[in-house]
Amino acid sequence: MISFEEAMETVLKHARPLPPVLTRIEDAVGRTLLEDVASATDMPPFDKSAVDGYAVRAAGVKPGVELPCRGLIQAGADFKRPLRSGECVKIMTGAPVPAGADAVVMVEYTLEKNGLVKFSAGIGRGDNIARRGEDVKRGQRILRRGTVISIEHIAALAAAGRAEVKTGALPSVALVNTGGEIVPPGRLLGRNRIYNSNGPMLAAMLRTDGVHAAPVIARDEPKALRAALARALKADIVLVSGGVSMGDYDLVPGTLKALGVKQLFHKVRVRPGKPMFFGVKGRKLVFGIPGNPVANFMAYLAYIRPAIRSLASRPDCAPKFRDGECAVKFEPRTPRRALVLSKVCARNKYALYGIDNNGSADILALAEANCFTMIKEKGSVKKGGSAKFLRW
Ligand code: AMP
Ligand code: MG
Numbered sequence: 558m559i560s561f562e563e564a565m566e567t568v569l570k571h572a573r574p575l576p577p578v579l580t581r582i583e584d585a586v587g588r589t590l591l592e593d594v595a596s597a598t599d600m601p602p603f604d605k606s607a608v609d610g611y612a613v614r615a616a617g618v619k620p621g622v623e624l625p626c627r628g629l630i631q632a633g634a635d636f637k638r639p640l641r642s643g644e645c646v647k648i649m650t651g652a653p654v655p656a657g658a659d660a661v662v663m664v665e666y667t668l669e670k671n672g673l674v675k676f677s678a679g680i681g682r683g684d685n686i687a688r689r690g691e692d693v694k695r696g697q698r699i700l701r702r703g704t705v706i707s708i709e710h711i712a713a714l715a716a717a718g719r720a721e722v723k724t725g726a727l728p729s730v731a732l733v734n735t736g737g738e739i740v741p742p743g744r745l746l747g748r749n750r751i752y753n754s755n756g757p758m759l760a761a762m763l764r765t766d767g768v769h770a771a772p773v774i775a776r777d778e779p780k781a782l783r784a785a786l787a788r789a790l791k792a793d794i795v796l797v798s799g800g801v802s803m804g805d806y807d808l809v810p811g812t813l814k815a816l817g818v819k820q821l822f823h824k825v826r827v828r829p830g831k832p833m834f835f836g837v838k839g840r841k842l843v844f845g846i847p848g849n850p851v852a853n854f855m856a857y858l859a860y861i862r863p864a865i866r867s868l869a870s871r872p873d874c875a876p877k878f879r880d881g882e883c884a885v886k887f888e889p890r891t892p893r894r895a896l897v898l899s900k901v902c903a904r905n906k907y908a909l910y911g912i913d914n915n916g917s918a919d920i921l922a923l924a925e926a927n928c929f930t931m932i933k934e935k936g937s938v939k940k941g942g943s944a945k946f947l948r949w
Contacts, residue, residue, distance in 0.1 A: 558824040558825065558826050558831075559822050559824070559825060559826065560825070560826050560827075560894070561825055561826060561827040561859070561894045563822075564822055564825040564827070564833065564835070564859075564860065565859055565860060565863065565875065565876065567821050567822060567835065568835060568842070568860045568863060568864050569863055569864070569867055569874060569875060571821065571837050571842060572842060572863070572864040572865075572867035572868050572874075573840065573867070573868070574725060574867065574868060574869070574870040575725070575726040575728060575793070575868050575869070575870075576726060577591045577723050577724065577725060577726065577870070578723070578724060578725075578726040579721045579722070579723060579724075580721060580722060580723075580724040581720065581721055582711050582714045582715060582719060582720060582721065582722060583711065585706045585711070585714075585722055585724055586706055586707060586708055586711070587705065587706065587707075587766070587767050588705070588706050588724035588725055588727075588767070588869065589703065589704070589705055589706070589724060589725040589869060589870045589871050589872065590700055590701070590702055590703065590704045590705075590706055590722055590723070590724055591702060591703075591723045591724055591725060591870060592702055592722065592723040593698050593700070593701055593702050594698065594699055594700040594714065594717060594719060594722060595696050595697060595698050595699065595717070596693045596694070596695055596696065596697050596699050596716070596717035596718065597695065597717055597718030597719070598695055598716075598717070598718055599689050599690035599693065599694060599695045600690065600691075600692040600693035600716055600717075601687050601688075601689060601690075601691070601692065602689065603653045603689050604653060604654045604686055604687070604688055604689050605651055605652070605653060605654065605686070605687045605689075606630075606648045606649065606650055606651065606652050606653075606654055606661045606685065606686065606687075607650065607661070607685045607686065607687050608650055608661055608663045608664070608685045609648070609649050609650050609663070609664045610647075610648060610661045610662045610663045610664045610665075610666075610667065610685065611624075611626065611645040611646065611647055611648065611661065611662050611664070611667055611674055611676075612630070612636075612640060612645060612646050612647075612648045612654050612655055612658035612660075612661050613640075613645045613658060613659075613660055613661070613662055613676075613680065614640065614642050614657065614658060614659055614660075615659050615660040615679075615680050615681055615682045615683075615684070616642075616682075617642055617643060618660070618662060618676050618679055618680050619676070619679050620676065620677055620678055620679060621675070621676070621677075622675070622676050623673045623674065623675045623676075624643065624644055624645040624673070624674050624676070625643075625644050625645070625672055625673055625674075626644075626645055626646060626647055626669060626672055626673070626674050627640075627644050627645070627646045628646050628647065629646070629647040629648070629649075630646060630647070630648045630649065630652040630653065630655065631649055631652055632649050632650065632651035632652045633651075633652070634652060634653075635653060635655075636653075636655035638655075639655060639656040639657035640655045640656070640657035640658040641657060645662075645674055646658070647669075647674075648661055654686050659682045659683060659686070660680045660681065660682055660683060660684045660685060660686065661680075661684065661685035661686060662676060662678070662680050662684075662685070663685065666678040693716075693717070699713050699714075699717050700713070700714070703872060705871060705872065705873070706722075706724070724870075725868075725869035725870030725871065726868070726869060726870075727766075727767050727768055727865070727868075727869055728768065728792070728793035728794050728865055728868045728869070729768075729770075729791075729792040729793050729794070730763055730768050730770045730792055730793070730794045730795075730796060730865070731770060731773075731788070731789035731790070731791070731792035731794070731795050731796070732756060732759055732760060732763075732770040732771065732772045732773065732789075732796050733772075733773050733774075733775050733785050733786060733789050733795070733796070733797045733798070734753050734755050734756045734772050734773070734774050734775070734797075734798045734799060735774075735775045735776070735777055735782060735785075735797060735798065735799040735800040735808075735809060735848075736751075736774075736776070736777060736799045736800065736848060737776045737777055737778075737806075738750050738751050739751060739752075739753045739756075739774050739799070740752055740753060740774075741753050741756070741772075741774065742757065753772060753774060754850045754853075754920060755772075755798040755799070755846075755848065755850055755853045756772025756773075756774070756798070757772065758850060758853060758854065759772070759796055759798070759853060759857060760772055762854075762857045762861075762862070763865075766862055766865050766866070767869075768865060770792075770796075773785055773788075773789070777799075777800055777806035777807075777808055779808060779812065782800070782808050782809070782812050783812050783815070783816070786809075786812055786813060786816055787816055790816060790818075790838060790841060790843075792841070793840070793841055793842070793868065794841070794842045794843075794844070794861070794864065794865065794868070795841065795842070795843045795844065796844050796846065796861065797809050797813075797834075797843070797844065797845045797846065798845075798846045798847075798848055798853055799846075799847070799848035800845070800848070801823075801832050801833070801834045801845040801846065801847055802832040802847055803832070807832075809834065809845045810823060810834050810845060813834070813836060813843055813845065814836075816838070817838050818836040818837065818838045818843050819836050819837055819838065820834065820835075820836045821835050821836055821837060822834070822835050823835075823845075826892075826893045826894055826934065827855075827893050827894045827895075827896060828889070828891045828893045828894070828895050828896065828917075829847075829849060829851050829852040829855055829896065829916075829917040830846070830847060830852040830855050830856055830859075830896075830917075831847070831893065832847045833845070833846060833847065833852075833856060833860075834846075835860065842864055842868075844856065844860060844861060844864075847917075849916075849917035849918045850917070850918065850920050850923065851898065851914075851916075851917040851918070851919065851920075851922075851923050852917050854923060855896055855929065858876055858929075858947060858949060859876055859947075862876070863875055863876060876947055877947070878931060878945040878946065878947050879907060879945065879946055879947075879948065880907070880943060880944075880945060880946075881901055881906065881907035881908065881909045881930070881943065881944055881945070881946045882906040882907065882908055882909065882941065882942070882943055882944075883908075883909050883930070883938045883939070883940055883941065883942050883943070883944050884902075884908040884909055884910050884940065885909075885910055885911055885940055886937065886938070886939050886940050887909075887911055887930060887932050887937060887938045887942075887944065888937040889932050889936075889937070890937075891935075892934060892935050893934060894931065894932070894933060894934055895931070895932040895936075896929035896930070896931055896947070897911050897912075897929060897930045897931075897932060898911070898912045898914050898919075898922050898923060898925075898926040898929065899911050899912055899926055899927075899928050899929065899930040899946065900912060900925065900926055900927055900928070901927055901928045901930075901946055901948055907946065909928070909930045909944060909946055911930065912925050912926045927948060927949065928946045928947055928948040928949065929946060929947045930944050930945075930946045931944060931945045931946065931947065932944060
């Protein structure tokens with residue numbers, strides 16, 4: 558039986574990046590940028606009015622001065638000739654400032670009557686003009702390779718002229734929930750049945766990582782299970798819940814091996830999630846998770862999300878355990894590493910509270926918690942002691 562750390566490392570070691578793909582920028586949030594992006598244009602691309610008003614030569618504008626207005630420049634349009642001294646032209650925000658003009662007076666400081674504009678204030682050279690290239694020069698790098706794209710980057714990519722960027726690829730994921738007792742929520746719950754918690758929960762967790770997968774339920778019956786797993790093995794990552802422990806109907810590891818999956822581990826010294834199966838078939842990754850929902854939740858955070866990120870070339874793959882302080886005594890009473898459902902509150906330190914629970918099937922305890930507190934093998938931590946925690 559391997560340690561929790563060895564298990565996490567083994568998964569990451571086998572989760573090698575997929576080939577890069579072109580991604581539309583609106584779909585690129587959360588993806589790793591796999592190229593340096595330079596702007597195809599100056600930003601702004603031309604001298605542009607920052608206000609609605611009148612383009613002028615600043616030297617000729619004083620309070621009380623009146624100038625003839627020679628036309629109107631709409632955003633996207635052009636004034637065909639240079640502006641001469643002793644005249645002005647009406648201009649809208651975002652329109653190009655004509656040659657010859659060196660300032661724009663806000664409409665609020667003007668009064669137009671019969672083609673004459675009277676100014677109530679003077680103006681400095683350059684006022685209310687956004688100069689070509691003042692934000693970004695053409696060819697300038699705006700985002701570096703390796704950046705994880707976030708929403709605030711999208712407008713910059715668009716302004717730089719990019720509709721698509723080269724990014725890491727998201728793996729396809731197949732989701733199989735095994736067990737003759739499992740029923741999809743929304744159906745009538747028959748005798749001795751239980752609703753499928755793992756499927757929707759894992760599907761929802763996958764979505765937070767940009768992956769869409771629909772849960773499939775498979776009975777613990779060799780033929781049905783083999784067919785479901787063979788189909789699932791078309792994906793880059795296969796997630797199977799249930800059927801991986803020592804029961805007479807825990808057929809998943811044997812069936813996976815029969816389908817050519819090479820086992821890398823099958824037991825981890827951790828609670829929850831001891832009978833955890835991990836294997837590979839070529840570059841495909843296969844996770845067999847014990848049926849209890851808390852174990853599935855933990856497995857997602859500790860192994861599956863890191864694997865997805867690694868395939869997607871993300872720099873931040875390994876789960877991030879932080880240091881906290883136990884606000885109560887933690888005494889998990891297990892010879893294995895314990896991940897205890899807890900609530901962390903940010904004070905001057907991160908204070909950790911255990912959540913009362915009835916074990917790995919206690920879904921409401923999971924709903925109340927916001928982290929796992931990690932307690933070492935056979936260990937306990939007294940109130941005020943320190944422990945690492947994994948927050949979600
Ligand atoms: P197993 O790992 O198949 O032995 O299942 C362990 C426990 O988890 C059993 O009590 C199952 O009924 C329960 N279980 C298995 N799969 C699911 C699921 N998809 N949703 C909720 N509970 C499950
Ligand atoms: Mg089962």
